[in-house]
Amino acid sequence: MQKKKATIKDVAQAANISIGTVDRVMHNRGGVSKKTEEKIKRIAAELNYTPSTIAQALVSQKNNIKIAVIYPDAEPHFWSQVEKGIKDFEKAYCFFGVELVVYKTSCYAIDEQIKILEEIKNSDIKGVVTIPYNSYKIDPAINELVKKGVVVNTFVSDAPNSRRSCYTGLDDISAGVLAANLMGLFLKGQGKIAIVGVHRDVLCIENRILGFISAIHKDYPGIELLRIFNTRMLSDAHENLYIEEMVELTNHVLDTNPILNGIYVTNSMTEHVAKIVKERRKDSDIKIVGHELSNDINALIAEGVIDASIYQNQRKVVYNALKTTYKQITRQLEEFEQYNYIFPNIVTKDSVKFIKDIYNHKDEID
Amino acid sequence: MQKKKATIKDVAQAANISIGTVDRVMHNRGGVSKKTEEKIKRIAAELNYTPSTIAQALVSQKNNIKIAVIYPDAEPHFWSQVEKGIKDFEKAYCFFGVELVVYKTSCYAIDEQIKILEEIKNSDIKGVVTIPYNSYKIDPAINELVKKGVVVNTFVSDAPNSRRSCYTGLDDISAGVLAANLMGLFLKGQGKIAIVGVHRDVLCIENRILGFISAIHKDYPGIELLRIFNTRMLSDAHENLYIEEMVELTNHVLDTNPILNGIYVTNSMTEHVAKIVKERRKDSDIKIVGHELSNDINALIAEGVIDASIYQNQRKVVYNALKTTYKQITRQLEEFEQYNYIFPNIVTKDSVKFIKDIYNHKDEID
């Protein structure tokens, strides 16, 4: 039974003055005599008084702090889940006067991203959350913002050499290692495999490949990595072109490798790779390990075409990134981690059913 | 750039009725004509109205609703994480006037549990969250409470034939299947295995065994299940006795089965089984699949002694169970799921490092 929390009224009563003056003292607004100030401070301390955050929030929901989110108009099922997370955050924090400014760029267009960051410099935006389209090219733009006092955080992929505060997302090198070990298990340590994926300009993709290769080489001598296949860098590709590239690439992989036992797909395009494998190699058993979930990926996992997917709940990732950003801006964090790694979920045939509609899978967000 | 959030007043104005009625509709309090109800719901949806949580919190500080949590003083690392979740919930919902009444019983003492449920009948407690120590013996006590208007929910294990509202936790049959498939992978489909675990009085254990056996029999003809070893039912065992039983049992298993390739441990006692295997069978490679995490389990996974653990974030489980209960009591839910299954995380050597200190692993709770 904890005693009820003291309110501003309690303090005022005990000090025998009005709540207005208490408020002035609590927020150092001045215009209070030295004597009463000390008295109030003493009594407030005695009563263990701290202003109610919810009441404060209720009053001050008009002053708004703006946070920008920048992400590409690319892999639709992936980014639509991010959108959900943005909505979640907006819903939870709109009462605290947070306003989000969302920028969607054409695919991974670096120039656009840099331009937006520069625009933000001349605005009243207090924080930025983004996925760097390139791990170093946007560093200067980030650093300038940071110098100006804007909190910049990365999510999904990082720009580790910039002066950003915090990265939220997978530890992609480890995710690659995990993928390799899954592949090793599925293949019982024997076979020929390929890596198929998008361009490696975004750091997370590069890191997954690094992790995967190193683990395969180190622990699976019986597995031969045939080649790494990447699509071209498509700065202003629209969705369809992007998918077409992937389809073409997969066909090429199958054409040129009659014997192939496993494919590691480095991002959410897994579904397009898997669909083609399913069609063209009906009878053979090519193990597929990929990333992320979507309604199609889930179905393919359930069917057994995709053997495992490493899933990071994007909804949670943005939400956490935004939350961290907000807290940094409002200085609610005394110290914060540079890396906020999210747990890499392994989703298999057995567990996929617990994520029925990926687009409405709120998971653990409150 | 979203326009300012709609308030209850906006909705009332647009619908041309009073805010009182809007409130009634929003919370399904009844006493509103079908026609106006529909109208208000439509307009609320149009305006994208959701009640301000902070305003709600501000109001409901005075009336406190009591929710009881009942759980056993058993597996300490498991239940201490549950405690964290209880604390989380208390912290998040104390502004809403929620008060938790925590009952800890000696181990899985059914009589005690029933007595507590009966006590609650004569109190002002509005909701109960508990793990049924037996899947049917406490049904009458639950049903009586429900009849009296108390919301009763289960977590971690269920009492499916009672009139409880909602179960939050793993789908344990599926978790058993998942464990079987992991075991199958690790053993490459070949070998002799045993199931080792606590008594099967709590339904979740029984279900895991069911799922495991059925999957092994169905999909792994090369794997032979030697036997299922269970500890005795220890109603009022204190921790040490409980562990001793498990240690003894594991030694017995190893003594009587010189050839053994895998062990499935049905609950969080995995660490005690694994420690003995590590000592006694230094050189042999017995694959171990278990449940839950703890600092010791994590270390054993990292070492490679335990190959995989199926983890349900207990902190999240209680939190969600309590949240559901609260919402039901306050009628914030029009309809709710009977089963609130949590995602079964597969934790392996590769991913265990992302849960550094299990006792402080808040994961995604806000």
Added chain:
DNA sequence: CTGTTAGCGCATTCAT
């Protein structure tokens, strides 16, 4: 069935 109103704890404006 529906409308009206007090007040939750606080910040702010207006008086004094």
Added chain:
DNA sequence: ATGAATGCGCTAACAG
């Protein structure tokens, strides 16, 4: 320098 009054959005109690 200080007190009083208003209202943020909502719920609950009361009034019709």
